[in-house]
Amino acid sequence: MLKSFSGAQFYVNACRLSEPWRVFISGRIISVLLHPEVCISYEWYNWDRSYGHSINLSIDLEDKMKKSLGSKTLLYPTPVWVVGTYDKDGKPNAMTIAWGGICCSKPPCVAISLRKATYSYGNIMERKAFTVNIPSEEHAGHADYFGLVSGKNEDKFAVTGLTPIKSDMVDAPYVNEFPLILECRLIHTLEIGLHTQFVGEIIDVKADESILNEKGLPDIEKVKPIIFTPETRSYHKVGAYLGAAFSIGRNVQR
């Protein structure tokens, strides 16, 4: 079946003369709406730019269009963070989450989402505070465990042997063995659906000296945080350096 697209700035005409497809482009090509796997040969015609301001691409694109996966939480990457809280009796708890992220620069705030059924939900409502603890690769098993069981039934710190330290800033414990910790005071709660979102102001960040760079900031290659993939449910490491932010895009500009 032949499909055509329009909307961008230059004419693209394609016709199937033989294998492979031949795509003729008027003006400078902005992009080819073909899938990378499609082998195309093309010729350039440097026609007058004013000739057209839409793409008219006629080619069999049926197999190359994006596939609909439905209404799902398929967003990559998502983090692996451990939320530290105290219950009403002062028992420390740790729970692993992947639903969260920074939500404001000034004041520095982080949003985390928890189900009402969790033990940590009640703890945050009670204490109005939590910590966000970033586990290293080496603690992937512990982080996974913290997400498998409920603090209602188990003393997760006792089971793992990890050490809860009382924050000196907020009414919550942090995991001493994890290299990077955010101490947060609850400032907002939003009921969304299955999950409740808690917005915490980041009162202080604490880090092991061993993960800091020469400027005293965390080096992600030393922190070694864990990446989670929703639905496919895997953990990955952080990989190689790609480039400097607010920098590598300067070459893109005309």
Next chain:
Amino acid sequence: MLKSFSGAQFYVNACRLSEPWRVFISGRIISVLLHPEVCISYEWYNWDRSYGHSINLSIDLEDKMKKSLGSKTLLYPTPVWVVGTYDKDGKPNAMTIAWGGICCSKPPCVAISLRKATYSYGNIMERKAFTVNIPSEEHAGHADYFGLVSGKNEDKFAVTGLTPIKSDMVDAPYVNEFPLILECRLIHTLEIGLHTQFVGEIIDVKADESILNEKGLPDIEKVKPIIFTPETRSYHKVGAYLGAAFSIGRNVQR
């Protein structure tokens, strides 16, 4: 200087007899509050568990305690996502963000935070819709560019040559060249401070066939999303597989 900690379940006694430190532990050790770099030799004394329920660790920990970095958005990993919107005249815009994350499973929702000063802020307020586009490593330069300039001043799609496609589900465009796309309808807005948080319900997810696994779900090693580090401002790739979520922690349990 000697410091002591207490709080956990077993006695730990340490004294500096000579190099290295000698740490004597009564009962089963839950954790050693020492920095991994500290070389210790230790001996076990299987004394009566009832002997103590606190750690009493006397050792020079001054250099091994966590360092306070202040109130900062130092949370790793954070994502690199591109938000797609239309302005009131229908011009498509793309803006890179790192402040966001999934915030609910049912309904599937994503939260993104933008400053009021951005062009996209006005677009989302106007159209009540946005897309979240996940760039691959190969588009790191484009993603960086999308965060460097404002749609007020430049037609970012024209400059990059990337292709805006109108979503068939929401009133927003997506970036055709990026492999994974979330189409979102605005359901909530929260003013926090410098940033405004937008909660969008994920109406559909669209993906290139080429990044799907045998179960039809995105394979993160094919998506190749980008990781951002706040403050140190770097981009990193996703690295090696670490393990299966909701699985590797089972070994931790007693």
